[in-house]
Amino acid sequence: MAFAGKAGHGRRVLILVENLPSPFDRRVWQEATTLFANGYQVSIICPTGKGHESRYEEIDGIHIYRYKLPLEAEGAKGYAIEYSAALFHTFRLAWKVKRERGFDIIHACNPPDLLFLIGGFFKLFMGKKFVFDHHDINPELYEAKFGRRDFFYKLMVLFERWSFKTSDVSIATNESYKRIAITRGGMDPDKVYVVRSGPKLDRLRILPPVESLKKGKRFLIGYVGVMGAQEGIDLLLEAARHLIVDMGRTDVHFGIVGGGTSLDQMKALAVKMGIADYVTFTGRVPDQDLLEMLNTADVCVNPDVANDMNDKSTMNKIMEYMALGKPIVQFDLVEGRVSAQEASLYAVKNDPVDMARKIAELLDDPARRERMGAYGRHRVVNELEWEYEAPKLLAAYERLYSANAPLPGAVPPSYKGS
Missing domain, CATH: 3.40.50.2000 (Glycogen Phosphorylase B;)
Known part of the structure; x- marks a missing residue:
């Protein structure tokens, strides 16, 4: 179902992303523009980055609030500093967005698997909905970076599970991630939607070789x-x-x-x-x-x-x-x-x-x-193009509003392309 026109109460989304700035993160930007094209008011909180230094700007109707990270993390200590700073600034800016534009849904894109702390706060105390967009499997990412399954690996598994437990709906990038959401995350299969990162062909243009x-x-x-x-x-x-x-x-x-x-x-x-x-x-x-x-x-x-x-x-x-x-x-x-x-x-x-x-x-x-x-x-x-994945994203959002919403694998009958 498409929701054209100005977003009303219940159709205001705040997207949280930590590892890349918007609109540079293509998956996040495709999700944001698809939601906006289908009647949602969309705000994004993300870090600054090369070419995206402005602390606030509006692009294509999307309101982007950015913060500066103290460093580009490398090593366990670096990640601890980065994620702590990211959580502080994201929480601070979430209040700013709430005051200036409002939101009814928090859509958190990992890594890290700590954004449930912010989503959980607004869900518990203000009745907001929480969507966990599972971009990376953080326990495996930790093992890939540091080559061990130690206390911190187990902590990553715990954070991941809490992220799923907090979420009203989760989005997986493929079937492997969906299995993790269900088995390790304890997620209800009916609340896990696979939305692949399909490319947009208006961006990926075939050009003459140089x-x-x-x-x-x-x-x-x-x-x-x-x-x-x-x-x-x-x-x-x-x-x-x-x-x-x-x-x-x-x-x-x-x-x-x-x-x-x-x-x-x-x-x-x-x-x-x-x-x-x-x-x-x-x-x-x-x-x-x-x-x-x-x-x-x-x-x-x-x-x-x-x-x-x-x-x-x-x-x-x-x-x-x-x-x-x-x-x-x-x-x-x-x-x-x-x-x-x-x-x-x-x-x-x-x-x-x-x-x-x-x-x-x-x-x-x-x-x-x-x-x-x-x-x-x-x-x-x-x-595989994004036009085949966008309806699945909208189906996940419909799940937030109705017990009779489309289940994973089903899509709304129509949507507006982004």
Whole structure:
């Protein structure tokens, strides 16, 4: 059901997001604009970030309140400082939003799994509804970053469970996350809605290649994502070294798009491996630069480390590669296969040598590259684009208002696109 026009009482949403600024976080922005297009008043609280330094602005009818974090966390102490500051500022700004615009629903996007403290406060004392939007599985993320299941891992599991227990409805990004919500989180299956992070094709436009990005080489290998410990950029560089040095493929260049705490370390590693001239690190760039790199790429890669976190997570980069019609090479992970299917080749888990071989295999077979790219593009256009996921988001919201609302898997009969 669509709700056009000005939002009334009960249709005012406050979205909380800590790890990225809006509108840079594409999933959050797609959710926000979809809700707004269907009659909801939407406010967002998030941190500042490069290109998004303003403490308040209105974009496309969405009111964005930002706060500045003291640091970009690295290590347990850093995360403790970051999350404490984020909670303080989010709670402070929630009162500001309540005073200036009001809200009836708090929609909390993790990480961290601590935003239930704010959602729970307003639910308990003011009768607000709480939606937990499960973006990352935090216990597995902790294990991926620090390599242990200690007291803090158990604490992450507890925070996760409290987040689900506090929520009136939870949103999962895939079926693996839904199972976690039900089994580990104790969530009623009827209150868990799968809303995948489908790309929007009006943003991911197919453009002519920019040959200068190949740096004089015949082929470009593209990557977009975060430069962090669990993203496997070191494994990608090992694969690049094997391809260039051991296999003698000096006809390739790697374009690596994205920022993060490991960026400088990865640049230094490329120099140490002797392949710096074959790799461009762009850092975080505007959409146009990202699109130019990916549209120019002959093959796109996803070197995410095989672990419990990545095995169960749907990676936005895979959807973006497919939307642009690019063949993919990635390690063999459960949700990676669910998303890409025949659009990807699957290297042995955490084996950079096999990844290099798979890349070379595709470079030497242009017909196969074209076939795989077309398959991925068709799958996005006909199954995975955001327009197929937006009604599921609206169905989850209808659950907040009616016992007879659509159950997971059902959608409202119509909605306004964002």
